[in-house]
Amino acid sequence: MLDALTLDQMRMFLAVADAGSFRLASHAIANLETELKTVLFDRSTRRPTLTSDGRALLDDCRSLVLRADLLRAKAQGMGSGIEIELALMVDTLVPLPAVGRALEALHATYPTVGVRLQIGTLGEPIDCLLQGAVDLAITVGEDLRDPRLEFDSLAPLSMAAVVGAGHALALIAKKGRVSTPELADHIQIVLMDPSPRSHGRDYGVLSQRKWRVGSQEAKLALIRAGIGWGRLPLWLIAQDLVEERLVQLSAAALGENGTTKSWIYLARRLDKPLLPAARCLRSALLAGAGLGDTAGLPA
Template sequence: MLDALTLDQMRMFLAVADAGSFRLASMRLGRAQSAVSHAIANLETELKTVLFDRSTRRPTLTSDGRALLDDCRSLVLRADLLRAKAQGMGSGIEIELALMVDTLVPLPAVGRALEALHATYPTVGVRLQIGTLGEPIDCLLQGTVDLAITVGEDLRDSRLEFDSLAPLSMAAVVGAGHALALIAKKGRVSTPELADHIQIVLMDPSPRSHGRDYGVLSQRKWRVGSQEAKLALIRAGIGWGRLPLWLIEQDLVEERLVQLSAAALGENGTTKSWVYLARRLDKPLLPAARCLRSALLAGAGLGNPADAVPAAD
């Protein structure tokens, strides 16, 4: 019966298949060659099939053996992950780590830190969410995430601790075919000229910025829920707005977007601030969260060190 199969038998099957030899497999496993041969024979009996052709000098997988190899490898891997997860639970390691990242922050940089986390704690699951404005802070305070990567100082809370991670930059831009692009190509754009046109701004799903707008100069506003939507509307020529430089570098190079130089928008239309990692003061970080924090602080690289990102408009 298949119930009599053991992980030990399957490990030996994989070892022989990978090594191409009963002798080499036994050396790698630190087991007697006879024990390896006996385990494979028992496995073949349980499966009622022949896994290796032993008629040649080196054992080779039969067609049945090749067909079962991946399934066997998957079972052993799942068993190892189960054991590691159980050990992690006993040692206080999280089963899952929840992280919310501000939409202004480049995800590839966060991915590098998460890669370091996975290498150290491969059994810990990750729940990654993207938020705007006050959403990362609110989710952190509500306990639905363990860590939050946020931008700027406007929405801080005294119940949280903040680690500065990296500077980034945002630039005020408009589509190449927009009327403001023609003005910008001739020189600086005035505040009244900006106010005459639709400004594309992020909306805050949290109540944290209720009644306040950041960096909004125009009375005509279109609100969107993500940087990608904001970029799409600006590219389409509907209005102007500020976007992170990492997101629009290629658009500027290929002249799909034009940067707006205006005194009200920072030097050459660029405004600056910092990206922060936030956590609750009343909730000690568990091992996986500490690992991710260390990876981020060690320089996962959230952008060009010469740049900085402001609180989003």
């Protein structure tokens, strides 16, 4: 029965169902009903309305036509050099909602391109890019640069040294500046690098007592719990500071008022020209997707 069913017939069915009018399609719909051996429309009213069988088949028909359109668009994209999938790795310091807005712009332009989004820490985005595991990487800072890559600056990123409101360092901080020996006496929560790029090196570590975590979310949870202190992106902790769940640490070793500033960069390989979808995402990011210090801050 279904072997003779065509996409044109299904499109006609959808058109009549959406318009509520047969117009010139009455004969085509009648043929379709003959093929399916069921009545799709009630013709006893002024405007054709779907029967119960018609309603039951409508969603399946829409799904089949949509899949066929996507298949056709993907095949055309393959022939024109558009990627089937775009792989992106984002540093855990970068606000994902802002990245999501750039990906939304990508999807609007290239709806058939799939996206593989991964989150990495420290040297992981750079290493994955160099290994060819991803097409683009969003990374933070200048410490882990590689001459085989090209970098576009996207936005500033402020990191604030903080501690939970009930921690001993919070009481010291509320009275004034915190000394380096006082910081060194307490556990510092730091990110661990799953790549070998920073092997044997620590960045911004002042305490010999370290707990290592694999994400900013884990780091924030431990600091909130009062286990130790650490640096976190200002966009991530802005509400915690306003609601006094966290206290900012002001110390000579931690930058002005306990804040240091880095830059967010988009990295790509010099030996691998960007294809259309990657160029589109790069343009969206460079146009200002709200990355960095203003992302996530309370109004």
